[in-house]
Amino acid sequence: MSQPSRIGRVLALSSTLAFALAGTTHAKVDVDIPFQEFTLPNGLRVIVHEDRKAPVVAVNIWYHVGSKDEPVGKSGFAHLFEHLMFQGSENHDGEFFGPFELVGATNQNGTTNSDRTNYFQNVPTTALDMALWMESDRMGHLLGAVTQELLDEQRGVVQNEKRQGENQPYGRVWDQLSRSMYPVSHPYHHSVIGSMEDLNSASLDDVKTWFRDWYGPNNAVLVLAGDIDLATAKAKTLDYFGDIPASATVPKLPTNIAPRTESTRETMTDRVAQPRIYRAWNVPEFGNAQLDHLQLVAQILGGSKSSRLDRRLVHQDKLVDSVSAFAMGSELGSGFAIIANVRNGVDVKKVEAVLAEEVKKFVADGPTQAELDQARIVFEAGFVRGVERIGGFGGKADVLAECAVFMDDPGCFRDSLATLDKATTADLKAAAAKWLAQGDHTLVVEPGDTSAASAPEPERVATESDKAQPEKVLLPDPNFTVVASKVDRSKGVPETKSFPDLRFPALQRATLSNGIDVILAERHEIPVVQLSMEFDAGYTADLGRKLGTASFTMGMLDEGAAGLDALALADRTQSLGAVIGAGASLDGSNVYVSALKPQLDPSLSLFADVIRKPDFADKEIDRVRQTWLAGIAQEKTRPNGVANRVLPPLLYGKGHPYAIPFSGSGDEASIKALERDDLVAFHRDFIRPDNATLIVVGDTTLKEIVPLLEKHFADWKAPEKKLPVIEVAKVELQPKPRVFLIDQPGAVQANILVGQVVNPTGDPKALDFDIANGVLGGEFSSRLNMKLREEKQWAYGAYSYAIGAKGQRPWIASAAVQIDRTADSIRELQTDIAQFASNAQAASDDEIAKIKRTNVLSLPGSYETAGAVMGAIGGIVRYGRPDNYVETLKERTEAVSAEAVHAAAGLLKPDALTWVVVGDLSKIEQPVRDLKLGEVSVLDADGKPLR
Known part of the structure; x- marks a missing residue:
């Protein structure tokens, strides 16, 4: 169960469901709950x-x-x-x-x-x-x-x-x-x-x-x-x-904003890769119109790639790797925060001074009309996309409940929409002047040990408000009555005897005149069209290139295109209410756009420019490079981040295309060495129409979308150079167990990862293994989690999974456990995996039936959103599946026998497991060695041997 921090959570209503008029050239979309x-x-x-x-x-x-x-x-x-x-x-x-x-x-x-x-x-x-x-x-x-x-x-x-x-x-x-x-x-x-x-x-x-x-x-x-x-x-x-x-x-x-009148500052140290500045204010409570105005202020200051703080600190002065601003609504009083990741080597106080200067400037002058209009468009687009989901955290049900609980009006979101619709530059200036002109608190986190972060919490003393919080049982309210129930609870949980059929949209296909295959799934519930151009080249394409090339190149596509630099491109995208991005994964890459239906054509124009005409400007490359390097350093400070950087090379061996950090970020040396020519070469070799499939999901038809796609892509021709072929070789399992330890001094937990390779995603028996893994560690109620979380209480969670791959998949089990139970937890994991794999504790018929039933019956609810549909189609494209793959999944799952699951469990080989454990070695190294699981080595965060 997740537990969002009060200050750390972003207000769901205003961040995903607030909108306003978007200017005279922008079509207003009428969506409600x-x-x-x-x-x-x-x-x-x-x-x-x-x-x-x-x-x-x-x-x-x-x-x-x-x-x-x-x-x-x-x-x-x-x-x-x-x-x-x-x-x-x-x-x-x-x-x-x-x-x-x-x-x-x-x-x-x-x-x-x-x-x-x-x-x-x-x-x-x-x-x-x-x-x-x-x-x-x-x-x-x-x-x-x-x-x-x-x-x-x-x-x-x-x-x-x-x-x-x-x-x-x-x-x-x-x-x-x-x-x-x-x-x-x-x-x-x-x-x-x-x-x-x-x-x-x-x-x-x-x-x-x-x-x-x-x-x-x-x-x-x-x-x-x-x-x-x-x-x-x-x-x-x-x-x-x-x-x-x-x-x-x-x-x-009662409302209790706790307004502050003085500026304060404190520092703390932590195991972090770079300094981070948090600047926060106490602001009005949920439902207050000025909180809505402050949402727009936050968007203008630091809510996007072209915000004021991004322009100044990231692009102009190059003092930070990233910066953001947001308002966070709560019932008694809310918070407003700015967060900046300071570049290593930069004076923190210099960044603090710029933050103060930019806030002071906004307080004094307010926003421009253009800034206000663009911020409102961003919120309108967020509203439209947000109302697609009925449930989950932040879905429509959450919005209605939040309004009912805090405002006694399930429709309070409409008041917020109206407030944002009518907001003026004067309103934003007034809100900033009242709430951001004083009372700020700055917290600076510096790299170091955790001692300063572990100071005891001051004791809270009883106050008048505590009198409203009962220590004893209070009398029930007599104004309410009960109604006799017809439900006989002695019969237990009602049995569900019938289930709805899966409703997966039919896949419609077309081919553009330049050979690009188009797959369309119509979804007309909201006026949004999503497109993803899929390319058959991912991290694996780094083989023979500098590590991280694929991911870095794809990340640069929306950092300037067709003569628009990064800021201008971001401005144009936001003015349309669109979202454009690009990225890479293990075996593929993609460029995507989410467009509001009224702005589909101009959004497609930008989408095409990002794909076809990236600038790869040196100034943008240098800026992104510094942020990228900081990101790698951040990965190494996160326990699971460093473990996932180190484990894949151990599983696949040097020279294999999968023997890379699975974040795709590469390493410092390769990223520092990347040049514009490397990016141009990757784009030329792989981002081409004869290597592309275009997936379209949303409020459109083939008759409508194909002419628009022809307009923007028909003249895009493949280069004469032959498309490179990426071979993923088969690797043998490790001959004996190995244990690798990585030191994290002062850690209060140890992060345990154990893995090996199993059959590829496209293997006919991959489904058998997925069901077997479901029994072992794929669900909340699976064996590993029930053992380490519920029975032993040594971990918050313990799970296992196989990552999708064209080649042999990495199978990984992981658990973050309390530091004094590290060796005990490893022993339990090893025992459970070994007994499951050998069928000494084989998957029972009931366990198999439960996983199969869960997988089959969850299908109708799994494709509620266009994004989920697009993900399923992406799997069809990447792994060469038939168009009816989703529709036949129920039948194929139900056909998997217990014998097939037992055989699939046998793919796990306890004697071939590789263990990576990240924690305080002064507390865990000797107990782990005493387990005698296999040869024990100590590595650094780059996977290099220390001893």
Whole structure:
């Protein structure tokens, strides 16, 4: 379960769903989230949004309780209870995820922040009864299932989640900012995840009291979005939730912005590759019109590649590798932040001075009309794209719930849209002058050890606001009543007996006059057209070239084209409400555009220029090179980042095209040596029409799109030079186990990766292995995660996966574990993998059936968005699959036998495994050596032997 930081999360409503008039030349797109609502007699508010594009329903429930509501000494209770509510209920003995996996639920999770706790999942329409039964059972029938054993288990899981976050570079920043921005008495002063001390002291009585006070139906909002109507929602929610008694009505905390009048500054050190500056302000609460204005201010200052701060600090003065600005909405008061990654060797205070100067200039003068218009276009386009998803974090159901919980109006997003629509330059200047002219706090993170980042949190003292936060069980609100239920819960979870069919759009094909194949999947739900030009050349094309060439070249395509430099190209793209980008992966590359339908033709013009006419200007190459090198350095400070740089070369061996960091970023020496000619040569050799397939998904037809594509691509001809052929040779498995250790002094966790090569994605038996891997480590309820997370509480998660590849795939199992359990965790992983592979603990019929069922039944909900459809078509293109691949996946999955799964499990060879462990070697090296798994070597972050 994810746990977004209060300050760290970007306001979902305003960042994805706010829009305004886009100027006289830009067509306005009319998109809304229509809804209906009702309230049950017990106070449960239900909001219904009908969207019939897929046979799925998003079930999203918000409880109006977060870390702000925690009394002194009970920090982390809200988040801890989020975890406990996934551990079964009085009428369902087992993991909450279990029944959902059996019906193919997608986008399932729970999150906690300072203001609310939410749970969400998308289920097939026919499984709605099951989902409502499960949600209502944990709302009304939980406490009898909460035992001391479960409390201790989830306490350990949460503490490992805390360690995992703190073990990342800059991982302690947001907690420190919360403490610095808010006084000790403020509800936002302490972190969402809480302190170790408070988590350790939580008693069974404490958590039960917490549940009784906060988790009643009258403190919740339920959103049902998708393939559902109001009448169905009323009948089913009354059946399942109507008999749950209301809890107390807890007084709502008042707005508490905690405005600041003085500028303050602090520094901390961490295991980071470069200094980073955080400059933050306390600003108005969610729903305040000036917060919407500040969203536009943030966009203009640092929300895009051509923003003011980017122009000054990245392009002009070349002082930072990246900079961003954003506003973050919360219920009592919000945050505004600027983050800058300072180039190594640059004086941090010089960057701070420029940041202060640019903010001061905006406060004094405000934005230009052109800047305001462009910012509004960006938000309009974000709104249009955001309303495509019904569920998941930030989808339409989330937006409706957020508005209902915080503003008592599910349609409050419309007020935000109207505010942005009417905003003037004077409005933005006024908002900046009021909130950004004073009271800023600067936190500078410098490279160093973690000692300064580990200072104990100041003790919070009780205040008046704590009186609204009960220590004892409060009396239920007598204004609410219950309705007798028809549901017999003794029968257990309702069985889902039928399931909807997959609705995957038909693939339509055409060929342009220059030979480019076009594949179209029509999706008319929103006025957006997405296109991806796919090229058969990825990181593998680096073989014989400088490492990182493919990825760097593709990354440079949108850094200037057809005479428009990087800033001008970004300006033009944003003025159209388009998104254009390019990138590479292991076996392929692509250039993509997401275009608003009214601006399709001019967006395609830019798209074609980026593909066909990149400038590769030396000034842009030099700038991107410095940022790229900083990115490689950042990879090496992230535990999984360095492990994934080192492991592939160990698996494939020197000279193999896959023996590279799987980020595709290359290494410092090769990136420093890259010249313009290298980029031109890669573009000439691989970015060509005879190596391209164009995928189109969205609001268009072949009749409409083909003439536009002919207009922009027909005269693009392939060069005479023959297209290079990339060969991916087969490698043999390692003859014996090996263990490689990488030191990360001061780490509170160890990151364990273990891997080998298995059959390619295109192998006829690849599906057999994927099902086998699902049993071992592919799902939340798979063996590895249940062992290390739920049974042992040594890790926040443990999973395994095979990365898609034309050649032999890398199979990797990974877990971030508490540092004192590193050797124990490796032993458990090794034992489980060995017993599974040898069939000593073979995949059972029930385990295989569960994975097959999950994979098959999740198909109808897996292709809700155009992006998901495009990804599936991309796989069809890359791996030479038939056009009906997705439609036949159900039949082929169901046909996989237990014998085939057992045989596929045998592809794992315990004696051929390669282990990479990143952690504090002073604590883990000797225990790992004592395991005697195989020869142990110590490497540096580049994979070079140290001993």
